[in-house]
Amino acid sequence: MGSFIVKRLFLAVITIVGVSIIVFVCARLSGDVTFLLLPVDATEQDIRNIRQSLGLDQPLWVQFMRFVAAVFHGDFGESIKYQVPAMDLVVARIPATVQLTLSAFFISIVVGIPLGVLAALRRNSVSDWTIRSVAVLGQSMPNFWIGLMLILLFAVKLQWLPSSGRGGFSHLILPAFTLALFGIAAIMRVTRSSLLEQLDMDYVRFLSSKGLSARLILWKHMLRNAIIPVLALCGVLLANLIGGAVIIETVFNWPGLGSLVVESVVGRDYPVIQAAVILTSVFLILLNLSIDVAFGVVDPRIRYQ
Amino acid sequence: MNKYCSWRACWRRSAISSLENTGHVRAQYRWGALFSHVGKVPWIPIILLAPVMVWGLFGPWMWPHEPTAIDFAARLKPPVWLEGGTANHLLGTDQFGRDLLSRLIEGARVALIVAIFGVFLAALVGVAAGLAAGYFGGVTDNIIMRIVDVKMSVPAILLTILIGSAIGAGVTTVVAAIAITFWADYARVVRGETLSLKERGFVELAKVADCSHLRILTRHILPNLQATIVVLVTLQLGRALILEAAITYIGIGIQPPSSAWGLMISDGRSLLSTAWWLAAFPGFAITATVLGANLLGDWLRDALDPKVR
Numbered sequence: 311m312g313s314f315i316v317k318r319l320f321l322a323v324i325t326i327v328g329v330s331i332i333v334f335v336c337a338r339l340s341g342d343v344t345f346l347l348l349p350v351d352a353t354e355q356d357i358r359n360i361r362q363s364l365g366l367d368q369p370l371w372v373q374f375m376r377f378v379a380a381v382f383h384g385d386f387g388e389s390i391k392y393q394v395p396a397m398d399l400v401v402a403r404i405p406a407t408v409q410l411t412l413s414a415f416f417i418s419i420v421v422g423i424p425l426g427v428l429a430a431l432r433r434n435s436v437s438d439w440t441i442r443s444v445a446v447l448g449q450s451m452p453n454f455w456i457g458l459m460l461i462l463l464f465a466v467k468l469q470w471l472p473s474s475g476r477g478g479f480s481h482l483i484l485p486a487f488t489l490a491l492f493g494i495a496a497i498m499r500v501t502r503s504s505l506l507e508q509l510d511m512d513y514v515r516f517l518s519s520k521g522l523s524a525r526l527i528l529w530k531h532m533l534r535n536a537i538i539p540v541l542a543l544c545g546v547l548l549a550n551l552i553g554g555a556v557i558i559e560t561v562f563n564w565p566g567l568g569s570l571v572v573e574s575v576v577g578r579d580y581p582v583i584q585a586a587v588i589l590t591s592v593f594l595i596l597l598n599l600s601i602d603v604a605f606g607v608v609d610p611r612i613r614y615q
Numbered sequence: 616m617n618k619y620c621s622w623r624a625c626w627r628r629s630a631i632s633s634l635e636n637t638g639h640v641r642a643q644y645r646w647g648a649l650f651s652h653v654g655k656v657p658w659i660p661i662i663l664l665a666p667v668m669v670w671g672l673f674g675p676w677m678w679p680h681e682p683t684a685i686d687f688a689a690r691l692k693p694p695v696w697l698e699g700g701t702a703n704h705l706l707g708t709d710q711f712g713r714d715l716l717s718r719l720i721e722g723a724r725v726a727l728i729v730a731i732f733g734v735f736l737a738a739l740v741g742v743a744a745g746l747a748a749g750y751f752g753g754v755t756d757n758i759i760m761r762i763v764d765v766k767m768s769v770p771a772i773l774l775t776i777l778i779g780s781a782i783g784a785g786v787t788t789v790v791a792a793i794a795i796t797f798w799a800d801y802a803r804v805v806r807g808e809t810l811s812l813k814e815r816g817f818v819e820l821a822k823v824a825d826c827s828h829l830r831i832l833t834r835h836i837l838p839n840l841q842a843t844i845v846v847l848v849t850l851q852l853g854r855a856l857i858l859e860a861a862i863t864y865i866g867i868g869i870q871p872p873s874s875a876w877g878l879m880i881s882d883g884r885s886l887l888s889t890a891w892w893l894a895a896f897p898g899f900a901i902t903a904t905v906l907g908a909n910l911l912g913d914w915l916r917d918a919l920d921p922k923v924r
Contacts, residue, residue, distance in 0.1 A: 321764065328765030332774075336781035450906035452857045454864050455880055455898035458887065462895075466888045553770025557861050561884075571773065572865050575780045583780050587773050595768045 314606050322599045327378070329591045333584050334377050386585035391574070396581035400567065400589060406476055407566035410559065411551045413486035418493025418547065423540065425494070426501025427533070433506065442502075445495040453554060457488040457561040474563035485562040489554055493547050500543050504536040511535075538609075545601040549594050657914040663907030667900070670723035678717035679705070682874050686712035691890050707892045709882065715892065718874040719900055725875045726904065729786060730855040733793025738848055740794065741801025742840070746832055748802065749809025756806070763799045771796040771858065779867035789868045793855045801847060805840060812836050842919035850912035853905035860901055876901050 361367050365376055380386070386396040429438040448456075464484060465473035472481050508514065509532070517527045556568030563569065567586055574582040670677065692708040693699050694715075706715040748759040766774070775792035782788055812818060813836065821831050862868035863877030871878060876897040883894030 321761075324761055325764045325768055328761060329769060332765065332769070333777065336777045339781040446909065447902075447906065450853060450909055451902045452860050452864075452877075452880075452898065452905075454861060455894070455901065458880065458884060458894050459898065462887055462891055466891075549768075549770060553772045556770070556772045556776070557865065560865055571776055575776050575865075575867055578780060580780055583776060587769060587777055590773060591769045594770070598768070 311606070315603055318599055318602050318606075322595050325595050326592055329588060329595075330378055330381055331374070333587055334374055337377075337580060337584060381588060386588070387581040389574075389579055389582050391577050391579045391582075396579075396585040399570065399582055400585045403565065403567045403570045406564060407552070407555055407559070407568065409482070410485055410489065410564060410566060411548070411555050413482055414489035414493060414551050414555075415544075415548060417486060417490035418497050418551075419544075421490070422494040422497025423501050426498040427505060427528075429498065429502045430505035430509070431528070441498065445498055448491050448495045453488060453492060454557045454561045456491060457485070457558055460484050460488055461562075476565050485558050485564050488561075489551060489558045492554060493551060496543060496547060496550075497540060500540050501536065504539045505532060508532040508536050542601075542605070545598055548597065552590060552594070657911055660907045660911035660914060663903050664911065667723045667727065667904045667907075670720045671727040674720045674724050678714070678720045679703075680714035680717045682713065682717040682721040683872055684713065684717075688712065691886075693890070694892050706896055707890070709890070709893050710886060715879075715896060718879060719876070719896060721874040722876045722879060722897065722900065723904075725869060725873060726856055726859065726901075729789050729859050729869070729875075730793070730852055733790045733859070734797060734848055734851050734855050736790065736794040737797035737851070738801055738844060741798035742805050742837075742844060744798065745802040745805025746809055746836065749806040750813055750828070750832060750836065759802065760806075763802055766795070766799045772861065775858070775862055776865075776867065779862070784867040784870060786869055789859050789862055792862055793858060796858060797851050797855065800851065801844070804843060804847060808840055808843060809836055812839055842915075846912055846916045846919060849908060849915055853908035853912070856901060856905050856908070 358367075365373055368376075384397050388394065389396045389399055392399060425441050429441045432438050461473045461484065464471045471484055473484075475481055514527060514532060517531060518524070555564075555566065556571060558564070559566045559568035560572050567590070571583055571586045573579075574586075686708070690708065690712045691710055692701060692704050692712075694705065694707045697707075704714050704716070706719070708714055709718075744759050744762075748756040769777075771792075774795060775788070778791055778795065779788045782791070818831060818835055821835050826835075859868060859875075860877030860880070863875050864881045866881070869875040869878055871882075879897040880894050883890070883892075883897070886893055
């Protein structure tokens, strides 16, 4: 078990280094920052001075090592637009994104699992067919467009809900539900197929010939087995929701990490983008690490794969 | 001695060809079965995809107006079936009086070119990486799979924003984003199948017959992956279209005055309360195309039966 965790930890560190390399390369590709920091009439000497103070005259690998060291100290430089540390800007936006993402995650599970169970139990019935068709259709629609159409319906036409911004519970409903649609479809599909697999198992036939009620077999025995692939999906789903939130936040003017990043890309505020990308990736890598380890603890077979 | 050597060379040549011919299991895909059942023609995907294909190929001969033609006399006309609509502008016009239907038709071309080009680039890179990782294993496999891990741990849209902020907005960014987002899926699937294919008899025999690695990969393993790759490409076309629209929507994709569907939705956002059709119809176009591609991919998977999942 110990060596399994160490191996996973090692892989996670390598992945974090890989992400830093990508961010570093993109920063270099984005051009020479000295022109952003200097007036137009700067002399050759000014340019050389600022390059020296930023360490741009060092070899590339020295620059990279400095970059990694700074990243581990949480220092991503100052935002070009707001003149404050990029890290502070990003951290201030995290609560809004966490609220939106977790709400969407919660909705996906609470709606997706019952729908999947219903579709599996009434296999090939009208309700199964309807649920699956809606899921396929939903996965073919761009979520930002669904968001706009929901704004059109509920905010513009019916005026039941606010169209943008963050405030009370009513502000959360539309963005969280829009973001959750993808998750509902994904969870429902996996729950359905995983439960269908259980239906053919011998133990189900045994329990039912033993005289157990269908309800008891379903909730106590089948669902416990069927839930494992759904749990495995949850990590992937959370990562997808965090990515999806970037677009949804823009649509609903939700003041989270995503709208900050989109604002920054328009203003070419590279330090902020850098901080947001690295923080998000580190979070996802640690999330996947803990899920892997948790599964390794629960199911020893995984450790030896 | 001399005679022996030439005999050996001759034997080896014939061995290569005979082993390749007898041992080589022809690819397992069932292209022939595809259209043998008339009842199984995928009508729904064909109906959904046909307009986009026709619009993309023959757009300039089909649009009723020039897509960029500005006509302030006909600003914000609603679709023909609503009050105030005219038959001259079937789906209405935007705030500059540009015809919505014509812009949708032009958008089909942009969507097709970008999505197809991006997905093919992804397939090229991903298949090569997957083949190398699965076939050679060891260090090669480790390096490639670590790169896949890194890619997987950055959400696609953030990766795109990173690229967009580095090389600026534009078509190049969209194609690069699609390729970088989707190559890893090919790499993983192709690696998995290569791992099982290389244990098969015909690959062993090809090795015995002294085929080069390149020959084994291209002549013996790749043909068996055709069905898998075709299905993946079809399924990813839809996802690429959605990614393209999303990138364009947040402003780092295709730039005005081009008529990309994502751009039209983002233009329509500010006019949602007065001219809902501007944001609605491009979304329908995207949904129909993506749904068509997804259903076609599902149908191909059932028909060709590769082991994608």
